[in-house]
Amino acid sequence: MESAFGAALVLMLVATSAAQNDCFCATNNLASCSSESGSCICTARGSNQRLDCSTLTPKCLLMKAEIKTKRGRSFPRPEHGFVDNDGLYNPECDAMGFFKARQCNQTDTCWCVNSAGVRRTDKGDLNMRCNELVRTSWIYIEMKHKERKTSLSESEVANSFRQLIENRYMLHPKFITAVEYKEPLIHIDLKQNISDKSYRDVDIADVAYYFEKDIQGKPIFPPDNMFGLYVNDEPLDIEEILVYYVDDKPPEFSMQRLTAGIIAVVVVVVLAIVIGITVLVVTRRRKTGKYEKVEIKEMGEMRKGQHA
Numbered sequence: 001m002e003s004a005f006g007a008a009l010v011l012m013l014v015a016t017s018a019a020q021n022d023c024f025c026a027t028n029n030l031a032s033c034s035s036e037s038g039s040c041i042c043t044a045r046g047s048n049q050r051l052d053c054s055t056l057t058p059k060c061l062l063m064k065a066e067i068k069t070k071r072g073r074s075f076p077r078p079e080h081g082f083v084d085n086d087g088l089y090n091p092e093c094d095a096m097g098f099f100k101a102r103q104c105n106q107t108d109t110c111w112c113v114n115s116a117g118v119r120r121t122d123k124g125d126l127n128m129r130c131n132e133l134v135r136t137s138w139i140y141i142e143m144k145h146k147e148r149k150t151s152l153s154e155s156e157v158a159n160s161f162r163q164l165i166e167n168r169y170m171l172h173p174k175f176i177t178a179v180e181y182k183e184p185l186i187h188i189d190l191k192q193n194i195s196d197k198s199y200r201d202v203d204i205a206d207v208a209y210y211f212e213k214d215i216q217g218k219p220i221f222p223p224d225n226m227f228g229l230y231v232n233d234e235p236l237d238i239e240e241i242l243v244y245y246v247d248d249k250p251p252e253f254s255m256q257r258l259t260a261g262i263i264a265v266v267v268v269v270v271l272a273i274v275i276g277i278t279v280l281v282v283t284r285r286r287k288t289g290k291y292e293k294v295e296i297k298e299m300g301e302m303r304k305g306q307h308a
Helices: 002-022 059-073 154-168 204-215 260-307
Strands: 031-036 039-044 102-104 110-112 136-145 176-182 185-191 238-247
Touching: 039 059, 059 204, 136 204, 154 176, 154 185, 154 204, 185 204, 204 238
Parallel strands: none
Antiparallel strands: 031 039, 102 110, 136 185, 136 238, 176 185
16 A cells, blocks of 8 residues: 555656646746646746746846845855956846836945946936936847858858847848858947837847857757757857847947047047147257357347448
């Protein structure tokens, strides 16, 4: 009797385990999923917002889940320790999973972001106001692939990337406005005005985030949905990727945002102007001094002539 009960218990555990393994989010391996009344329910880590796993998860919820996951695996941090979290921070998301226009951190520092969650103003204090969430309507992606033995044509590269973005990230082809290739550089334009985007269309900011994570070897999709970048059935290895965000309104950075390179150029130009002015003044003084000496010499000779 006991052996029969034990066998039944084992079967129940196996069935439960199998049911749990069948419950997962097809588009987000950071999701928490559980079976409820025969349905698989998935929520976002860090926010517990319910997810629609038939489409991409909003970037705001992904960043929040990544922060939660990182904290769970890290050592305790010093009380007053700080890092530059411009790339990844713990965002405030609204009920739809979108970024709130104003973001703040634990040090009472705040800033304004665009719809992609990227900072578009200087940082301020808790009194900072962000009147609207400015939309990112154009995402410019630039990549560089590793050195290859065989050459690729622009059409081959363009077709491969278009198919990848359409199939893996579910983006409508009308939003992929350009794919250019000049070995070893690849350029992709994603453009999406709010008037052209339907409710079921994935957002280009979410697409760019999933894509960048795939390229960096940190996929958001589950392990059974492996990432592979192929052109003519040959793997294409990317070694650099840069993502630029273009908003409907220009960013509002002050001069503090100038890069070191731009500052260096400004300094060189200013120094060149100062040196040029200094040389001009010194040259004029020398010429003036020569003229004065000539005039004095001529006047002396004229006086000698008068006395004679």
